[in-house]
Amino acid sequence: xxxxxxxxxxxxxxxxxxxxxxxxxxxxxxxxxxxxxxxxxxxxxxxxxxxxxxxxxxxxxxxxxxxxxxxxxxxxxxxxxxxxxxxxxxxxxxxxxxxxxxxxxxxxxxxxxxxxxxxxxxxxxxxxxxxxxxxxxxxxxxxxxxxxxxxxxxxxxxxxxxxxxxxxxxxxxxxxxxxxxxxxxxxxxxxxxxxxxxxxxxxxxxxxxxxxxxxxxxxxxxxxxxxxxxxxxxxxxxxxxxxxxxxxxxxxxxxxxxxxxxxx
Numbered sequence: 001x002x003x004x005x006x007x008x009x010x011x012x013x014x015x016x017x018x019x020x021x022x023x024x025x026x027x028x029x030x031x032x033x034x035x036x037x038x039x040x041x042x043x044x045x046x047x048x049x050x051x052x053x054x055x056x057x058x059x060x061x062x063x064x065x066x067x068x069x070x071x072x073x074x075x076x077x078x079x080x081x082x083x084x085x086x087x088x089x090x091x092x093x094x095x096x097x098x099x100x101x102x103x104x105x106x107x108x109x110x111x112x113x114x115x116x117x118x119x120x121x122x123x124x125x126x127x128x129x130x131x132x133x134x135x136x137x138x139x140x141x142x143x144x145x146x147x148x149x150x151x152x153x154x155x156x157x158x159x160x161x162x163x164x165x166x167x168x169x170x171x172x173x174x175x176x177x178x179x180x181x182x183x184x185x186x187x188x189x190x191x192x193x194x195x196x197x198x199x200x201x202x203x204x205x206x207x208x209x210x211x212x213x214x215x216x217x218x219x220x221x222x223x224x225x226x227x228x229x230x231x232x233x234x235x236x237x238x239x240x241x242x243x244x245x246x247x248x249x250x251x252x253x254x255x256x257x258x259x260x261x262x263x264x
Contacts, residue, residue: 001130004050008043008126012115015039020111024103029093029110030086031077036114038073040122041066047129055136058129061203064149065125068156068196075160088234121197121222123215128204131211142206149199155181155259156192163189176243176250184259186250187235190226191257197222227257 015035023029044065048054054062080086089110096105162180166172181188201219205212225231236256239247253263 001127004047004130005126007050008046009119011046012039012043012119015042016111016115020107023106023111027097027102028085028089029106030084030089031080032089032110032114033086034073034077034080036072036118037069037076039069039115039118040125041069041073043119043122044069044125044129047126051130051133053134054129055132055134056138057136057142057203057207058132060138060142060146061125061128061132061200064146064196064200064203065122068149068153068200071157087238088230117221117225121218123218124197124201124204124212127211127215128200128207131204131207136207139206142203145199145202145204145206147199148202149196152192152195152197152199154192155185155188156196159188159192174243174246176246178250178254181259183254183262185255185257187226187232187257188259190231191259194219194223194226194257232256 019032019035020029023031044062048058048062051058092109093102093105096102096109159181162182163177166175166177185191197219201212201215204215227233236247236251255262
């Protein structure tokens, strides 16, 4: 398994270096967000391809991860293509860009750092696949994971679709989306990511709790970043400034993360 994981790491590094070179050429690293999901899909597929005889559980994990990752990657790539450089990365690299250190900073502070985090978050899928060669069966615990994953996929995919439609209507400029899934949680897409990866982790656990314990850093770190670091916390700082009282009222009645009935 360690040789296979090392191969995955080498493939990831090669892909990251290629994209870093592109980001330096176009002076924009923002498309890295699209690679976050797509890269996990790639690692799931490369793990599966290294098995001589993939079992049902390995194939299940590969499909779950690839479906989540490539859908998210395409969605975020299209958003970047339409909206251009992300303000977050402008801020992160502002001083380095002004000092002529953009290429170095883009590599160390963005691409390599996110590559390490991507590999860690995706570890339940990689390890679960590599541990599930034939005849590894789909267990009752795996079905629980599939159910949680399916809830996450529903919230993420539908939430993103509703947000895209909302933004496409000029009449909604400056307004707050508070209908559909956004009536029950301020971040259905982030909750969807959370549920999808805890579901994947449970499917990994069905291959053996030792594998699950070894990879629990993946869903734990993702949960932290979605709720406390670069997800809800960072996004809402900007929304508080741009949408003012409307967003403050929305926050008062709507759950920040877990879907709950609105207050009032």
